[in-house]
Amino acid sequence: MARAARPGITDVAKLAGVSLSTVSRAMNGNPTVDPALAERVRAAAAQLGYTASPVARSLVLGRTQTVAVVIPDLENPTFQAILRGLSRAATADGYHVLVADSREDLDEEHALARATRLRTDGVILCAPRMSEDELAEMLPALSPAVVVNRGPQVGAPVVGADYGAGMRQILDHLTALGHRRLVYLAGATRSVTHRARQAAIAAAVRDGEGLEVEEITAGVAFDSGTAVADRVLATGATAVIAYNDLVAMGLLSALTIRRVDVPRQLSITGFDDIPFAAYTSPPLTTAAVPAVELGEAAWAAMHAQLTAEEPTPMLTLTPTLIVRGSTAIPHSD
Amino acid sequence: MARAARPGITDVAKLAGVSLSTVSRAMNGNPTVDPALAERVRAAAAQLGYTASPVARSLVLGRTQTVAVVIPDLENPTFQAILRGLSRAATADGYHVLVADSREDLDEEHALARATRLRTDGVILCAPRMSEDELAEMLPALSPAVVVNRGPQVGAPVVGADYGAGMRQILDHLTALGHRRLVYLAGATRSVTHRARQAAIAAAVRDGEGLEVEEITAGVAFDSGTAVADRVLATGATAVIAYNDLVAMGLLSALTIRRVDVPRQLSITGFDDIPFAAYTSPPLTTAAVPAVELGEAAWAAMHAQLTAEEPTPMLTLTPTLIVRGSTAIPHSD
DNA sequence: CTCTCCTCGCAAAACGTTTTCTCGTAGTAT
């Protein structure tokens, strides 16, 4: 029978000929331990291949060095980028990341947030689908928490992108080109990011002379874009603002099949600047949401709470307009 | 001073008027406890909002209900898909997933695997970059572990895609179309998946009459494809087999700029069938690697080990050829 | 009426650490 059990702190203590308290102190760099002794302990630990059990450590310390990220859909490129930025930033600070995919299910989102919080030091809610009220009610139990891409919240720092500003840039770009009749392909109509876009459009219509924007409810996925192609064409608009790049790409694909010339007959803009937005033909003009930076900022906000620094109340990153080939001066029939 | 502390098992015991052992038994569905009493305990727990501390539970039970996934690059669509399939399958079985991005760094990969294993019940190594020897040496310490997309291993079940079979399908497709002079754009030249492709090519060249395949080392990213465009054209080949979809898309993009007609002048194939492979123009002919299923299979293999079922020694999924618009009969000058 | 089995309470050990408290010893100052 070989001893398969992982060595414990007592084994190290025995080998080094000291008490187990001393081992703990030595391993944690406690300065009250004699350097020579500490070295002897470390040598013994190394010889045994000892590493303190994180679980036992977590129990007594009350912290797990782990945070949870709850995401509505792991398939969404934006969430993937947020997760990537978050994960790498957290790892750099010596933290681990628990990822939970709620699959757009509200109950699941609730359950996952609660469940993961119990085994972590905090949870980052990524664009939570739950209502404002539910969120406000749940937040205290989750604290410390960080909310990404939602409106201002009480009880948790919020980091997000300014979708209104992004939309304004798109509108400015389009109107500067000379477009007056636009279509807005709405996506998640209950989301805050949709309302921000809508408000920006409303403001532009109010201020701009002769600007018309027709709203068509599409969806958030590629297929949503292909599905509304004919309706879009029927409007006679010269440019269409898609809810996001996926929808824009879907629309673009459907229009290519219909032999509609983009951008000469119709300009199209996306939103997000997902990895492949640059590689469509024509490449997509879009408002780039700094998703990776969003993830990093979310981690920074969480880290600040965990280390009891002054909390970041709210941080908003501004998307940048990226003009590519899918927009141009409107055609003059 | 409000009591902010989470209720403990003793609080529930006190409220329900039973001993703390009974609470534990009741909460864990131990059949030796009277159903009525169990219900009373559960009611008390619900009233207090009690949930057993997973950390304390993990310590005594010796399991965390969590597994770790170590991934070389969270930006890679294939790994994202594997993570997604894995995460959802694990969640369905009541497990949590710790994700670690090694950023293609070998030392980091080692460190992360070891570190995450300590706080989880097992680790899934996703296409580990470390050498065969290092892997074999590390695996015992990680057990239970699952390896994804590597050659057969001792000490851990392996799930993976049959890249050789995928390559054979591509070659068959291309030769059936009439192509004889091909270029293979090699990617990660040290990887097992590369060698599998190479072997399939070598076999085809040996068997096929008049088949020539020139190998050019490119890379694994979009830019690698754009970079070798001129060299590819200089070969005079009629079809090019890219290492993966990313490289194929990069090449396609560069060729479009050079006004090379794909597929009429040059056929291109990818590998993986990443989400956007269907949306390039022309859409990409590729060998679809069932990445989500790979993730699910990896979880199944892990779950089997955790529940002491008969372990899955090795599972190989076969890619399916997806013929789209980027391949055609070679042009006859 | 007694025997037995079932249910439950109680107490305590165990999981593997960190941390507080306490004590012994060595060094320093008088």
Next chain:
DNA sequence: ATACTACGAGAAAACGTTTTGCGAGGAGAG
């Protein structure tokens, strides 16, 4: 030489559960 200080290290408590052993009480069966 003695007393006081300071420092290093050991013993024990604590973290919040699960689990085991044992005993008590009640109910049902013979």
